[in-house]
Amino acid sequence: MARPVLAAVLGLGITLTGQHARAAGQDTVPTYTFTEDARRIEGAGSTADAVELEPGRTYRSTLPPDAKVFFRLELDDTETAYASATAVPPPGTGVAVADGVKVTVEDADGRSCDGDTAIFGAPGSPHPVAAWAMREISPRRSLCAEAGTYYVTVERASPDARGASPDPWELELHTVSEPGTKTPDGTAAPGAWDSATPAPVQGTAQRRSGGAGFAQAARLGEGVWRDDVRPGQTLFYQVPVDWGRQLHATAELGSSGTDASRYVASALTLDVYNPVRGHVEDLSVGYNGGQKSKGLKPLPPVAYENRYASGQQVSAVRFAGAYYLVAHLSPEVAEDYGDGPVPLTLRVRLGGAGRNGPDYAGGTVPADVFTVDGGATSGETGGAGDETLYRVLAAGGIGTGSALVVGLGVWTVVARRRGAALPE
Known part of the structure; x- marks a missing residue:
């Protein structure tokens, strides 16, 4: 999905498209955004x-x-x-x-x-x-x-x-x-795996706005990511996790600066879903106005053989692809701390070593569901579509001024097409 990268970089103060609109002074919490062509x-x-x-x-x-x-x-x-x-x-x-x-x-x-x-x-x-x-x-x-x-x-x-x-x-x-695999596979789950909880990723947080649905999930890589979440709001993020890699994540709520004493249990919930939107793991964080953090229980490295494990936490981590982090802030937070946004920080770590995936006998549907592409991950403000656009412009020798005009034109066409598309 195109993002307002050119406008942000050049300080134009305009919004083109986004994962979910946050208009100035908007008081309503964004609702779930369904897949565009559903x-x-x-x-x-x-x-x-x-x-x-x-x-x-x-x-x-x-x-x-x-x-x-x-x-x-x-x-x-x-x-x-x-x-x-x-x-x-x-x-x-x-x-x-x-x-x-x-x-x-x-x-x-x-x-x-x-x-x-x-x-x-x-x-x-x-x-x-x-x-x-x-x-x-x-x-x-x-x-x-x-x-x-x-x-x-x-x-x-x-x-x-x-x-x-x-x-x-x-x-x-x-x-x-x-599909099935070309060679007969065993039925044994992987043996011991590193279940130690690693230290959270450190460093300066980068801004990344969460999406309002699975289809609009903001892409994250390893790193520290900063967003704001309002009471009653649900934010979606996706982390590409390849075969053999191990996802770790910590969620933090920042201090509100408000003098309130009531403790809100399970103020923030963070759920992990696998590439087919199957639930993997979750955590909840209480809140009393001060900073609070909690990490997910360790997840196993992604492996085809995980499907043979008895526990869902392991068996659900059975394929590579986009793993979703879904954060929800309880409306109860507004009762003591107001309906303004609460700072949210996600610390994402990818452990383990990459390995080959299964030797499938045919294609998956969709074709790319269990793959990790080379699009934007850690440290990039735009998505894969933004990166591709810049590469095309650079290859054609287009200067910055022309690039801005072309970029705005492309995003305008995309936005109009999206506006015209309605579910069947």
């Missing part, structure tokens, strides 16, 4: 009417408060399919701590292949949460291995819980297909 579909009340989810596509739908919705997958007997659902309650609505979203993949006989539940948890505030489920082809699994029709069911985790919202929620559905 197709709008309706979840069926019966498997007989379920709409097919195609691998590699992203969809928008609605989750009623008191019923399951069904979607359909058409699968062969070689591919592992992943389906995730991100539930987005309306801003300002009440939610129960135990409520959330539940996703299940079932075969044509109603047998469960896999399931997962994501709840709002201790903050008890409405914010996007994602759950995932899979149909996995594995030597360890005989169930759900046949080619045929499978169903993805999505429902509320606890619609009858005290305080649960009676309103329908928006859904973002995402599907990924993973």
Whole structure:
């Protein structure tokens, strides 16, 4: 996604496009931004009417408060399919701590292949949460291995819980297909791995504004990153993690300078999701107006064999790609500290040594989902698209003044095209 790099560098004081707009004096918290080309579909009340989810596509739908919705997958007997659902309650609505979203993949006989539940948890505030489920082809699994029709069911985790919202929620559905490997793989999980907690990354923080959804997640590399998060807001970041590398992250809330004594438990939550939006790990940070920090529990190096581990924290780290850090600040913080932004610092470290990935027998869908490209990471203010634009301009021998004009023209066209694009 293009970012306002030229304007920022030249001090023009204008905004072109961004991961989420923060207009001067804007009082509302930005809501979830759905994938731009997501197709709008309706979840069926019966498997007989379920709409097919195609691998590699992203969809928008609605989750009623008191019923399951069904979607359909058409699968062969070689591919592992992943389906995730991100539930987005309306801003300002009440939610129960135990409520959330539940996703299940079932075969044509109603047998469960896999399931997962994501709840709002201790903050008890409405914010996007994602759950995932899979149909996995594995030597360890005989169930759900046949080619045929499978169903993805999505429902509320606890619609009858005290305080649960009676309103329908928006859904973002995402599907990924993973081929088998060319050579037979074993079924043993990796042995011992370095589970020691490393020291947080030090250094001067660089500014990076978080996105308002998975599709707009701001890209981070190893380093120290600074942002501001408002009560009730959720920020999305992505960290490219290659095969063999190990992700570590620490979240810090800065001091507010406000004289308040009330302690807000679980003021900040930080969730880690893998490249198919499957939950990996999380942490929560309490807040009393002074600086607070907490690090994620150590995660294993990324390895294909992690899928054979018994614990989800390890088995979810099964492929390379973009790992998402999703930070949410509880609205309760505003009660004592005001509704202004709270300083947020993320310290990201990438340990381990790179290694080759699996020898896939075919292509993944989307094609680049389990890869790490050479785009912008640590220390760059722009994204890969910005870097590419500069390279093109430099190769053509265009001067700074002309580059500015061309750059503004390109971003204007992009912005107009985005404005004209509507979900189906």
